Amino acid sequence: MSAKKPLPPPPPLPRLGVESHAHLDDPRFLQDLDQVLSRAAAAGVAHLGQVFLGPEAWEKGKKRFPQNPAHPEVFFLLGIHPAEAHAFPPDVPDRIRALLLADPDASRVRALGEIGLDYHWKDCPPSVQKEMFRRQLRLARDLDLPVVIHCREATEDAFSLLRGEDFPGRPLLWHCFGGDSALAARIVDAGWHLSIPGPVTYPANADLRRAVASIPQDRLLVETDCPYLAPHPLRGRRNEPAFLGYTIAAMAEARNMDPAALWAACGENARRFFRLEDRTAARKAET
Numbered sequence: 203m204s205a206k207k208p209l210p211p212p213p214p215l216p217r218l219g220v221e222s223h224a225h226l227d228d229p230r231f232l233q234d235l236d237q238v239l240s241r242a243a244a245a246g247v248a249h250l251g252q253v254f255l256g257p258e259a260w261e262k263g264k265k266r267f268p269q270n271p272a273h274p275e276v277f278f279l280l281g282i283h284p285a286e287a288h289a290f291p292p293d294v295p296d297r298i299r300a301l302l303l304a305d306p307d308a309s310r311v312r313a314l315g316e317i318g319l320d321y322h323w324k325d326c327p328p329s330v331q332k333e334m335f336r337r338q339l340r341l342a343r344d345l346d347l348p349v350v351i352h353c354r355e356a357t358e359d360a361f362s363l364l365r366g367e368d369f370p371g372r373p374l375l376w377h378c379f380g381g382d383s384a385l386a387a388r389i390v391d392a393g394w395h396l397s398i399p400g401p402v403t404y405p406a407n408a409d410l411r412r413a414v415a416s417i418p419q420d421r422l423l424v425e426t427d428c429p430y431l432a433p434h435p436l437r438g439r440r441n442e443p444a445f446l447g448y449t450i451a452a453m454a455e456a457r458n459m460d461p462a463a464l465w466a467a468c469g470e471n472a473r474r475f476f477r478l479e480d481r482t483a484a485r486k487a488e489t
């Protein structure tokens with residue numbers, strides 16, 4: 203079985219990077235979460251964004267990520283995924299609001315996400331998705347939190363809804379970007395950030411690599427979206443944050459720059475976007 207084969211070593215990177223989007227509460231990480239997080243730190247991940255899809259997932263999962271100096275510093279994203287919007291009561295954003303205002307762990311939630319529109323899966327009607335998206339955008343604005351967007355086969359509806367909610371110029375990260383240079387330019391022009399996943403390494407994705415080459419350096423982040431979307435040459439395996447080196451290498455090649463420098467720059471962008479230094483400073487002030 204291929205899972206038994208030793209991994210090719212990822213290129214070494216300084217511990218300055220940020221994994222912007224991981225689903226480490228997925229059952230596929232139940233057995234070895236501690237090792238996954240240790241490998242992430244060894245691979246250069248300083249901070250890691252763990253995504254919880256809904257208040258139950260957050261309440262159940264957050265205790266699995268205590269602060270540990272051998273691990274990246276884990277921060278949280280919390281939101282209702284568009285493809286699952288019909289599975290929650292329409293007022294679940296109010297519940298999220300109440301939790302974020304009352305729970306002592308709420309300071310670890312650095313963004314609402316992933317929220318948006320997904321017309322690929324047909325289970326959830328677009329009208330339900332739009333209403334849930336709109337409510338979560340308003341919640342993010344009220345709570346002064348950045349948003350992380352999931353958009354699949356719904357680009358024009360997402361743009362018009364975001365314009366309607368006055369989001370151009372607000373802190374927004376387009377997660378798992380897979381588009382071309384023209385879409386990247388529209389996102390950049392709206393003042394937003396883009397996070398690049400493992401498929402940038404796949405031989406067929408030359409358009410995505412051209413898009414990555416075109417994005418201003420201060421708007422770029424990197425992510426796994428693990429357990430999905432493992433980069434080449436690990437495609438088809440369970441993805442994990444320690445594999446980000448392959449993704450950065452492909453991005454750096456597309457941009458004709460040094461992988462370690464791009465890794466540090468994307469990390470710096472993520473720390474600024476998610477305001478991670480604020481939190482570190484706040485915690486130091488508490489102690």
Ligand SMILES: [Zn+2]
Pocket residue numbers: 223225253316427
């Ligand atoms: Zn995701």
